Amino acid sequence: MASNSQLYDNIFERIRAPLAEAVDDALSSLHQSSGTPLLRLEACLDQDHSEATQGAQKEAKRTTLATIELSSFQRRRGTAEGGTDVEQNHSDQETQPQRPLSNENRPVLKSYRLKRRKVVGGLRLARSAPPTRVASPERETSRRLTSNFRHFPKRNAQTTIYKQQMSPFERLIVGIWEQIHGTPELNPSDWCYEEQVQKLMVEDPDLSLSKGRATVQAQACKDFGWSLKELRNKMAIWRGYDSIREAGGWVPLIFAGMGLYRFCKYRLGFCPQNIATLKRLRLRFEVAADTIHPEWRLLLSIIGKPTTRVYHGHPCDWVVSKDSQPIPLADTYSQWTPAFRFEHLEESTIDEQAWGLIDPRTENSHVQWTLPRQFSCKKCGSTQSNDVSTNECLCFPALFGSGLRKPCPVQVFRTENGRNNGLLACCPFERGAAIGEFVGVITQGIRHLDVMQCSGPAVTYQIWQGHKGNYTRFINHSCQPNSQYEPFLWLGVQRHVLVSKGILAGDEITVDYSDDYWNHLDKECLCGETSCRFKTRNERIPGEQGPTR
Numbered sequence: 001m002a003s004n005s006q007l008y009d010n011i012f013e014r015i016r017a018p019l020a021e022a023v024d025d026a027l028s029s030l031h032q033s034s035g036t037p038l039l040r041l042e043a044c045l046d047q048d049h050s051e052a053t054q055g056a057q058k059e060a061k062r063t064t065l066a067t068i069e070l071s072s073f074q075r076r077r078g079t080a081e082g083g084t085d086v087e088q089n090h091s092d093q094e095t096q097p098q099r100p101l102s103n104e105n106r107p108v109l110k111s112y113r114l115k116r117r118k119v120v121g122g123l124r125l126a127r128s129a130p131p132t133r134v135a136s137p138e139r140e141t142s143r144r145l146t147s148n149f150r151h152f153p154k155r156n157a158q159t160t161i162y163k164q165q166m167s168p169f170e171r172l173i174v175g176i177w178e179q180i181h182g183t184p185e186l187n188p189s190d191w192c193y194e195e196q197v198q199k200l201m202v203e204d205p206d207l208s209l210s211k212g213r214a215t216v217q218a219q220a221c222k223d224f225g226w227s228l229k230e231l232r233n234k235m236a237i238w239r240g241y242d243s244i245r246e247a248g249g250w251v252p253l254i255f256a257g258m259g260l261y262r263f264c265k266y267r268l269g270f271c272p273q274n275i276a277t278l279k280r281l282r283l284r285f286e287v288a289a290d291t292i293h294p295e296w297r298l299l300l301s302i303i304g305k306p307t308t309r310v311y312h313g314h315p316c317d318w319v320v321s322k323d324s325q326p327i328p329l330a331d332t333y334s335q336w337t338p339a340f341r342f343e344h345l346e347e348s349t350i351d352e353q354a355w356g357l358i359d360p361r362t363e364n365s366h367v368q369w370t371l372p373r374q375f376s377c378k379k380c381g382s383t384q385s386n387d388v389s390t391n392e393c394l395c396f397p398a399l400f401g402s403g404l405r406k407p408c409p410v411q412v413f414r415t416e417n418g419r420n421n422g423l424l425a426c427c428p429f430e431r432g433a434a435i436g437e438f439v440g441v442i443t444q445g446i447r448h449l450d451v452m453q454c455s456g457p458a459v460t461y462q463i464w465q466g467h468k469g470n471y472t473r474f475i476n477h478s479c480q481p482n483s484q485y486e487p488f489l490w491l492g493v494q495r496h497v498l499v500s501k502g503i504l505a506g507d508e509i510t511v512d513y514s515d516d517y518w519n520h521l522d523k524e525c526l527c528g529e530t531s532c533r534f535k536t537r538n539e540r541i542p543g544e545q546g547p548t549r
């Protein structure tokens with residue numbers, strides 16, 4: 001029913017203007033005293049366009065739709081412009097005497113032509129007059145049934161707006177319904193693509209596989225009522241989604257950005273190498289999704305898939321690797337520390353045994369400030385504040401002054417050359433971007449353990465990450481590092497910010513631990529750089545300082 005009324009609305013819309021013009025012109029050429037002008041609307045359904053049969057078809061299908069007295073139309077138009085619904089005055093038509101259309105009436109029709117969009121309702125077909133009043137010879141003799149033209153739902157001038165008001169999801173659903181009702185029957189059970197191709201190739205052994213496929217695709221388009229482009233787009237999207245899920249699991253489909261549809265539709269980068277990369281990333285995606293968005297798997301219940309979370313805890317509680325399953329962080333230290341535990345910190349904590357209530361990172365750590373203080377950045381000179389609305393310092397917006405901090409896109413991974421764990425970049429970090437802050441326990445007096453030695457604004461102190469800290473704890477040394485630590489004062493407190501020198505997604509994040517670090521260590525550097533400064537440790541003369549930069 002809905003599609004019929006749409007069809008009628010469309011037909012009505014298309015004939016409105018030409019009809020108005022034709023009537024207008026005809027009335028202009030009519031003599032004043034020619035009596036009551038009647039407008040008879042006829043239509044014919046032409047099933048066959050061939051010239052030979054056209055005349056006959058028209059005769060056979062001709063239908064009288066309505067007969068309209070134009071004098072009554074003129075009378076009702078006046079009312080409509082006065083603001084009353086035209087249809088409400090329909091009863092007048094039968095009681096009032098019919099008047100010939102005078103010249104003074106005609107400009108109203110002209111004005112319709114010029115301003116037809118403004119006139120409410122425009123030229124409407126009047127409810128057809130009772131057959132006794134305006135006799136149609138054909139109707140009397142032929143007794144043909146006609147469709148109930150009078151009871152069309154009125155055309156809604158807002159049809160297009162209604163469409164625009166639909167949400168994308170509503171449009172998707174309506175589109176699906178339209179397709180279901182609009183396309184010819186799909187019977188894939190009788191239609192097996194590869195079978196059809198094989199059949200064709202058996203019939204014609206000279207036919208190449210690609211030609212066979214093209215022929216079957218063309219046939220499919222005909223059967224299913226799609227254009228070749230439509231079919232190819234659909235095939236690409238189906239195949240694309242399927243390949244991504246098969247290689248990368250559900251996470252890429254659920255967390256994919258807007259590019260997924262385009263990626264599948266245009267088959268951007270669907271090569272075996274990329275599919276292999278997706279396969280390798282599968283479990284890494286799951287670790288991140290499970291630990292950052294613990295509820296994500298519940299979405300899978302919609303499609304009846306298991307929803308049990310696999311990876312619990314903090315994102316850095318799991319060590320990922322290229323070819324094997326993620327392993328719990330603690331297991332990767334058990335050979336040195338059997339009950340290894342690592343506490344993940346957002347902010348450094350002060351070791352009170354070492355510093356009491358003093359924060360050695362501040363300028364005047366022993367001064368008790370009672371009044372609120374204003375801080376300006378030593379790098380850019382702008383006002384610093386934790387309040388987003390008043391902060392002006394944008395030196396490291398991902399870490400300071402921007403309000404909400406997002407989880408850093410990094411993962412702890414298992415190195416393959418004996419350095420135990422390392423830190424991987426999941427996304428690129430452009431040169432100058434902050435990766436994170438070196439967070440740990442603010443202490444002093446640590447010896448023989450990996451520790452950051454800091455020169456604060458007033459005193460020296462140490463930051464130790466052995467059992468407490470953040471992801472920077474897992475960053476290895478390289479003699480050609482792709483990041484470096486920079487001291488930065490935020491609200492008068494010294495921080496050590498890890499700044500990228502330009503890092504690609506998938507790169508290991510490295511820093512230079514400094515010559516001082518290596519010179520006090522009897523260890524070989526395994527950074528693997530050709531310019532490595534500390535790889536031949538045992539050839540060095542005892543007491544000699546390592547090469548300096």
Ligand SMILES: C[S@@+](CC[C@H](N)C(=O)[O-])C[C@H]1O[C@@H](n2cnc3c(N)ncnc32)[C@H](O)[C@@H]1O
Pocket residue numbers: 418419420421422450473474475476477478524525526527
């Ligand atoms: C701050 S931790 C870095 C994370 C460490 N790989 C882990 O698994 O915990 C520093 C330790 O990593 C190892 N390391 C880091 N960089 C190295 C390198 N270039 N060569 C050899 N060992 C390295 C050393 O054992 C060093 O004591």
